[in-house]
Amino acid sequence: MQKKINPSSRRKFIKKSATLTLATGSILTLPQTNFANQSPSISQNNSINYIGPKDGYTPQIGTLVSMMNWMRDTVLSSVQGMSIKDLDYLHDKNSNSIGAMLWHLAATERFYQINTLEGKKWGDWEKKDDKEFSTAMGLGNKGRKKIKGNNLDFYLEKLNRVREHSLKELANQDDEWLLKIDPNWMWREPTNNYCKWFHVVEHESNHNGQIKFIKSRIVS
Amino acid sequence: MQKKINPSSRRKFIKKSATLTLATGSILTLPQTNFANQSPSISQNNSINYIGPKDGYTPQIGTLVSMMNWMRDTVLSSVQGMSIKDLDYLHDKNSNSIGAMLWHLAATERFYQINTLEGKKWGDWEKKDDKEFSTAMGLGNKGRKKIKGNNLDFYLEKLNRVREHSLKELANQDDEWLLKIDPNWMWREPTNNYCKWFHVVEHESNHNGQIKFIKSRIVS
Numbered sequence: 426m427q428k429k430i431n432p433s434s435r436r437k438f439i440k441k442s443a444t445l446t447l448a449t450g451s452i453l454t455l456p457q458t459n460f461a462n463q464s465p466s467i468s469q470n471n472s473i474n475y476i477g478p479k480d481g482y483t484p485q486i487g488t489l490v491s492m493m494n495w496m497r498d499t500v501l502s503s504v505q506g507m508s509i510k511d512l513d514y515l516h517d518k519n520s521n522s523i524g525a526m527l528w529h530l531a532a533t534e535r536f537y538q539i540n541t542l543e544g545k546k547w548g549d550w551e552k553k554d555d556k557e558f559s560t561a562m563g564l565g566n567k568g569r570k571k572i573k574g575n576n577l578d579f580y581l582e583k584l585n586r587v588r589e590h591s592l593k594e595l596a597n598q599d600d601e602w603l604l605k606i607d608p609n610w611m612w613r614e615p616t617n618n619y620c621k622w623f624h625v626v627e628h629e630s631n632h633n634g635q636i637k638f639i640k641s642r643i644v645s
Numbered sequence: 646m647q648k649k650i651n652p653s654s655r656r657k658f659i660k661k662s663a664t665l666t667l668a669t670g671s672i673l674t675l676p677q678t679n680f681a682n683q684s685p686s687i688s689q690n691n692s693i694n695y696i697g698p699k700d701g702y703t704p705q706i707g708t709l710v711s712m713m714n715w716m717r718d719t720v721l722s723s724v725q726g727m728s729i730k731d732l733d734y735l736h737d738k739n740s741n742s743i744g745a746m747l748w749h750l751a752a753t754e755r756f757y758q759i760n761t762l763e764g765k766k767w768g769d770w771e772k773k774d775d776k777e778f779s780t781a782m783g784l785g786n787k788g789r790k791k792i793k794g795n796n797l798d799f800y801l802e803k804l805n806r807v808r809e810h811s812l813k814e815l816a817n818q819d820d821e822w823l824l825k826i827d828p829n830w831m832w833r834e835p836t837n838n839y840c841k842w843f844h845v846v847e848h849e850s851n852h853n854g855q856i857k858f859i860k861s862r863i864v865s
Contacts, residue, residue, distance in 0.1 A: 475826070475834075475837050476843045504795040573753060614695075620697035621697060623715065631850045634854030635858050
């Protein structure tokens with residue numbers, strides 16, 4: 426799994442459709458990856474572009490996992506090969522750096538893990554997690570001040586470590602758990618675990634849109 | 646359905662967690678909506694924050710539809726109340742306006758409809774669709790030049806009309822169709838219909854990240 430989402434192990438093949446011009450966030454920047462270690466006999470439902478039930482997980486959890494993998498692959502393709510300078514770049518005084526956003530994605534996933542898998546209230550983090558992730562979770566001024574000078578591997582290690590734990594723990598849950606509503610959740614409408622985890626996924630896309638916007642404006 | 650995603654029919658309740666500061670794309674901007682016309686006896690799985698199988702659709706299609714609804718609700722909350730000036734605002738010479746991005750989302754969904762539901766090749770659009778959606782699909786210079794001066798309702802009408810058609814047509818499909826791989830699709834790895842439709846959803850989040858970034862920088 427980790428090999429698949431490690432950008433250093435793949436090359437990108439971007440095919441451009443003649444009917445479309447390139448736009449930030451356009452469909453043309455989407456995964457068309459080639460994994461160096463991929464077996465030619467890989468079954469179709471192991472394709473990164475196969476969203477749906479997945480071996481080792483209940484049907485809806487497998488579908489969620491396939492989305493998590495696809496989305497992560499897309500984010501990693503945006504930041505592939507970035508230097509510390511790129512990762513630290515602040516577009517304006519209110520921008521978050523790309524590095525801070527990557528850490529923020531790991532933080533979000535970690536906190537949702539603790540909430541949904543360990544049943545703890547939002548904010549009830551152990552010291553270790555609070556120390557590692559709260560600044561990145563909050564971004565803003567504190568993030569701009571504290572998150573800098575790290576190379577890409579620093580952020581990838583956090584993303585990979587947190588993701589590995591998600592995949593392991595999600596394999597131990599079932600669809601009934603995924604659909605279960607948390608009566609104490611802070612959003613106004615009844616919210617289930619699937620909604621929280623779908624948010625973890627789409628939130629990566631939200632920041633990927635910003636990462637691409639900023640990336641194309643980095644002043645070298 | 647349309648009432649639910651019409652931002653004019655709802656108020657927003659944003660609860661802020663003391664442990665988090667507000668960040669563009671943070672979890673704090675997520676749907677905590679109250680629908681004016683909502684019955685108090687609404688069942689939990691009709692909650693906008695319930696992701697999962699849905700009446701009127703096969704299980705995986707229902708899950709997809711619940712994601713489509715949730716994501717659209719989130720995008721619409723970002724643009725609620727925007728003036729023509731806001732919708733036309735260009736942050737820099739390479740930016741897309743928020744109005745153009747909204748049209749772009751409708752265009753993307755329309756083209757994926759034609760491809761996945763009508764079985765046509767990408768780019769094989771009828772004149773009517775090409776005329777309405779190709780400029781918005783491409784964004785860029787042509788989009789900046791041609792897409793301006795429209796009010797929010799102009800874009801919402803397109804988004805709602807296209808979405809209504811998606812929901813009607815998806816109700817006529819089943820999970821087997823959703824999981825089916827398109828052997829002719831332009832991405833390198835085998836891609837199924839669920840992947841294409843998941844992309845339609847996460848692509849809204851990608852642009853929502855940019856919409857929020859630009860929105861917070863509009864010079865009044």
